[in-house]
Amino acid sequence: MKLVIAVVQDADAPALTRALGEAGLTSTKLASTGGFLREGNTTLLIGVDDAQLEQVKQIIRDTCRTRTRLITPGLPMAETPEAMVGQPVEVQVGGAVVFVLDVAEFHKL
Amino acid sequence: MKLVIAVVQDADAPALTRALGEAGLTSTKLASTGGFLREGNTTLLIGVDDAQLEQVKQIIRDTCRTRTRLITPGLPMAETPEAMVGQPVEVQVGGAVVFVLDVAEFHKL
Amino acid sequence: MKLVIAVVQDADAPALTRALGEAGLTSTKLASTGGFLREGNTTLLIGVDDAQLEQVKQIIRDTCRTRTRLITPGLPMAETPEAMVGQPVEVQVGGAVVFVLDVAEFHKL
Ligand code: NI
Ligand code: NI
Ligand code: NI
Numbered sequence: 001m002k003l004v005i006a007v008v009q010d011a012d013a014p015a016l017t018r019a020l021g022e023a024g025l026t027s028t029k030l031a032s033t034g035g036f037l038r039e040g041n042t043t044l045l046i047g048v049d050d051a052q053l054e055q056v057k058q059i060i061r062d063t064c065r066t067r068t069r070l071i072t073p074g075l076p077m078a079e080t081p082e083a084m085v086g087q088p089v090e091v092q093v094g095g096a097v098v099f100v101l102d103v104a105e106f107h108k109l
Numbered sequence: 110m111k112l113v114i115a116v117v118q119d120a121d122a123p124a125l126t127r128a129l130g131e132a133g134l135t136s137t138k139l140a141s142t143g144g145f146l147r148e149g150n151t152t153l154l155i156g157v158d159d160a161q162l163e164q165v166k167q168i169i170r171d172t173c174r175t176r177t178r179l180i181t182p183g184l185p186m187a188e189t190p191e192a193m194v195g196q197p198v199e200v201q202v203g204g205a206v207v208f209v210l211d212v213a214e215f216h217k218l
Numbered sequence: 219m220k221l222v223i224a225v226v227q228d229a230d231a232p233a234l235t236r237a238l239g240e241a242g243l244t245s246t247k248l249a250s251t252g253g254f255l256r257e258g259n260t261t262l263l264i265g266v267d268d269a270q271l272e273q274v275k276q277i278i279r280d281t282c283r284t285r286t287r288l289i290t291p292g293l294p295m296a297e298t299p300e301a302m303v304g305q306p307v308e309v310q311v312g313g314a315v316v317f318v319l320d321v322a323e324f325h326k327l
Contacts, residue, residue, distance in 0.1 A: 030140065098323070102320070106208055135315075137250050154223070211320070214318035218278060218283040218316065
């Protein structure tokens with residue numbers, strides 16, 4: 001048995017929770033902020049049998065890994081050079097920090 | 110030394126915290142939601158000497174384990190068949206998910 | 219790799235987070251209350267290489283350890299004996315409870 005502690009972005013948490021649920025895995029969501037990722041993150045506790053650990057890591061990778069997204073700015077700011085207005089900009093989103101801990105005992109009461 | 114991470118229902122958390130306190134044990138309450146239990150749960154961190162671990166598990170069992178409760182509906186809903194109005198209904202409450210982790214070091218500063 | 223779980227007073231959390239950042243360490247802040255310390259505490263998750271663990275413990279000690287502070291009461295309460303009015307009073311602040319856990323796996327996605 002392992003306890004996976006995953007710190008992910010708030011925006012990625014619903015997709016992660018849904019994908020875990022589809023794999024028959026339950027998770028507990030802790031309110032968290034700052035640090036490992038930019039403000040507004042979520043910390044998930046996921047209990048998992050050793051045999052399913054690779055699957056959990058793959059699910060986190062699929063739903064949360066750092067990736068770039070092209071954003072086309074809608075409202076140009078005053079200081080934006082005219083040439084830049086409306087140009088798509090690449091921004092980084094997502095990312096996850098994952099701790100896997102050995103569980104000495106697990107009980108469901 | 111062990112770290113007990115207990116996810117319990119909000120409704121059971123005060124009784125659990127009180128019982129732990131009476132046993133001389135301190136706990137830290139983390140705000141948490143969803144997953145292991147229905148919405149509105151609480152995650153407790155409980156540091157405990159190996160010798161007291163069984164007692165902690167018994168306290169969690171006593172205050173939080175899944176149990177049924179008879180509820181007599183007060184306000185019948187429009188669709189409730191008349192024969193059901195006022196009949197006691199068995200609902201499940203409580204439940205706890207407990208992870209016990211080995212602690213490499215413990216410090217009180 | 220170690221996971222340090224530090225429960226500290228809310229008032230000490232910003233200094234701790236800042237000092238950890240200056241040491242190149244990231245932390246995730248969980249909302250928490252009660253138990254190990256008086257109401258209003260913060261639980262920090264800090265991932266750290268074994269080689270930096272002593273430094274993390276020293277930083278927590280420096281920013282959070284229990285210490286006394288002299289407080290000169292400004293507004294005397296009705297029942298305060300006159301001789302006591304304006305006398306500095308020693309109060310205890312700070313304190314930290316620190317769990318160090320072994321990490322089986324650590325991933326940054
Ligand atoms: Ni195991
Ligand atoms: Ni031990
Ligand atoms: Ni290690």
